[in-house]
Amino acid sequence: MGASKYGDMPVNDFRKFGHELVDLMADYFENIENYPVLSQVQPGDIKKQLAAAPPEEGEDFNAIMNDLSKVIMPGVTHWNHPNFHAYFASTSSAPGIFADFVSSAFNANGMLWRTCPSSTELERQVLNWLRDMIGLDERFWGIVYDTASVSTMHAIAAARENIMEYKVREKGMTGSGIPKLRLYTSEHAHSSIEKGVIALGLGMEGTRKIKADKDFKMIPSELEKAVIEDIQNGWLPFCVVATIGTTSTTSFDPVDEIAPICKKYNLWLHIDGAYGGVAPIVPEMKYVIKGCEQADSFVVNPHKWLFVPVDLSAFYTTKPDVLKRAFSLVADYLKTAEDSQVENLMDYGVQLGRRFRSLKLWFVIRYFGRKGLEERIREHIRLAHDFAGWIDGHKYFERLAPVPFSTVCFRAVPRDNMNADEINEFNEKLMNEINAEGKIFISHTKLNGVFTLRFVVTGIRTGEIHVEKAKEVFDNALRKYLK
Numbered sequence: 277m278g279a280s281k282y283g284d285m286p287v288n289d290f291r292k293f294g295h296e297l298v299d300l301m302a303d304y305f306e307n308i309e310n311y312p313v314l315s316q317v318q319p320g321d322i323k324k325q326l327a328a329a330p331p332e333e334g335e336d337f338n339a340i341m342n343d344l345s346k347v348i349m350p351g352v353t354h355w356n357h358p359n360f361h362a363y364f365a366s367t368s369s370a371p372g373i374f375a376d377f378v379s380s381a382f383n384a385n386g387m388l389w390r391t392c393p394s395s396t397e398l399e400r401q402v403l404n405w406l407r408d409m410i411g412l413d414e415r416f417w418g419i420v421y422d423t424a425s426v427s428t429m430h431a432i433a434a435a436r437e438n439i440m441e442y443k444v445r446e447k448g449m450t451g452s453g454i455p456k457l458r459l460y461t462s463e464h465a466h467s468s469i470e471k472g473v474i475a476l477g478l479g480m481e482g483t484r485k486i487k488a489d490k491d492f493k494m495i496p497s498e499l500e501k502a503v504i505e506d507i508q509n510g511w512l513p514f515c516v517v518a519t520i521g522t523t524s525t526t527s528f529d530p531v532d533e534i535a536p537i538c539k540k541y542n543l544w545l546h547i548d549g550a551y552g553g554v555a556p557i558v559p560e561m562k563y564v565i566k567g568c569e570q571a572d573s574f575v576v577n578p579h580k581w582l583f584v585p586v587d588l589s590a591f592y593t594t595k596p597d598v599l600k601r602a603f604s605l606v607a608d609y610l611k612t613a614e615d616s617q618v619e620n621l622m623d624y625g626v627q628l629g630r631r632f633r634s635l636k637l638w639f640v641i642r643y644f645g646r647k648g649l650e651e652r653i654r655e656h657i658r659l660a661h662d663f664a665g666w667i668d669g670h671k672y673f674e675r676l677a678p679v680p681f682s683t684v685c686f687r688a689v690p691r692d693n694m695n696a697d698e699i700n701e702f703n704e705k706l707m708n709e710i711n712a713e714g715k716i717f718i719s720h721t722k723l724n725g726v727f728t729l730r731f732v733v734t735g736i737r738t739g740e741i742h743v744e745k746a747k748e749v750f751d752n753a754l755r756k757y758l759k
């Protein structure tokens with residue numbers, strides 16, 4: 277069995293293998309807890325099992341499926357495993373997986389309205405749903421990009437375009453005579469912000485990091501001081517990025533105090549809510565986005581904590597016209613008769629071609645419902661708080677940051693007479709041994725020089741029994757040393 281001479285796989289084979297593939301995925305989910313969460317392979321192990329050259333003749337699809345299980349599977353770190361507690365665990369839900377499947381079958385490229393009206397119009401509607409669920413107002417217009425890094429880069433490009441008196445779009449950074457630009461973000465902000473600044477040609481010096489307080493939140497008075505100082509020294513401040521749920525500790529910056537400073541100095545305010553931005557779907561979490569209605573743009577990743585398969589980042593701005601001004605460049609072959617009546621989403625970013633991503637957010641929101649998503653996020657927050665409480669009551673663990681969302685930062689201090697370096701080394705070793713065992717997977721950060729363990733609950737398959745199992749894993753690992 278194979279491809280017909282010139283065409284694709286025969287439809288009957290597609291049907292047969294499609295069913296088998298769904299069975300394979302269902303078996304995977306049924307048995308997922310039997311796999312080590314963190315792949316146990318060594319560098320190069322997978323590559324050496326792969327053919328050095330592509331096959332000359334087409335192969336039986338069964339052979340491909342076999343190698344998927346035999347060769348690829350051991351090198352997969354199981355993000356969908358309920359005991360994946362590292363980074364921010366992105367998990368995919370069944371409706372999201374189905375939507376990805378369908379999206380590939382349609383293979384519609386939504387660059388123009390005409391090239392897939394459903395893609396453009398569904399994207400508008402489903403992003404309005406998400407916006408309303410989060411609690412942003414209807415001035416926020418949304419677009420789907422692949423990742424938060426790319427969303428934020430677009431925000432920074434729009435912020436630069438928003439400075440009208442220099443013609444950066446026409447003349448570029450050097451030709452426009454624009455003073456050196458400065459963007460401000462907290463010392464705990466994600467690296468994607470600096471990367472965006474670098475990509476846009478503003479250099480490493482284009483980002484100024486603002487000090488955070490003891491709860492890891494940007495200090496607004498430090499921000500204003502930096503802006504004033506920079507203006508005096510000939511810089512042109514243009515943008516502030518505040519974070520709702522920082523990557524290390526999930527702290528959230530006081531946006532309601534930062535926004536007036538942005539207004540006063542005419543700075544674009546972008547909010548990085550890649551992880552924490554979905555939390556306000558839970559009504560009692562709405563307080564974390566206080567002040568965000570004054571922002572110019574906002575990014576949230578449904579692929580992070582809303583059970584949509586990687587990748588789907590939702591970018592919102594109250595100034596889509598500025599974003600369009602920064603990027604729109606319409607070649608003759610892309611002009612259509614209905615241009616004046618429709619949105620062509622290629623106009624709002626770097627990419628031309630666009631995958632039909634909104635389908636998976638639509639499937640997920642419809643299948644679980646707003647309330648179902650609210651309940652899941654609330655349960656994750658509850659489980660993380662339960663874990664934090666366990667840490668607080670533990671003789672040998674101590675917590676290192678507040679827990680506003682579903683991430684706990686802590687470390688072990690097994691003996692009183694250890695110095696700072698010894699405690700750091702101990703915790704690094706503890707983490708590596710726990711991860712090598714494969715029962716759970718955690719990650720780390722450094723907070724003021726302190727090696728910090730991070731325990732995250734964001735997975736759709738994670739329940740109370742998994743958090744209980746994790747506690748056991750920590751206790752057992754610790755016991756080995758205390759003996």
Ligand SMILES: *Cc1c(COP(=O)(O)O)cnc(C)c1O
Nearest residue numbers: 423424425466468522523550551
């Ligand atoms: C994960 C994360 C990002 C980067 O997200 P990508 O979609 O992987 O680019 C940016 N900011 C924060 C706060 C994050 O947690």
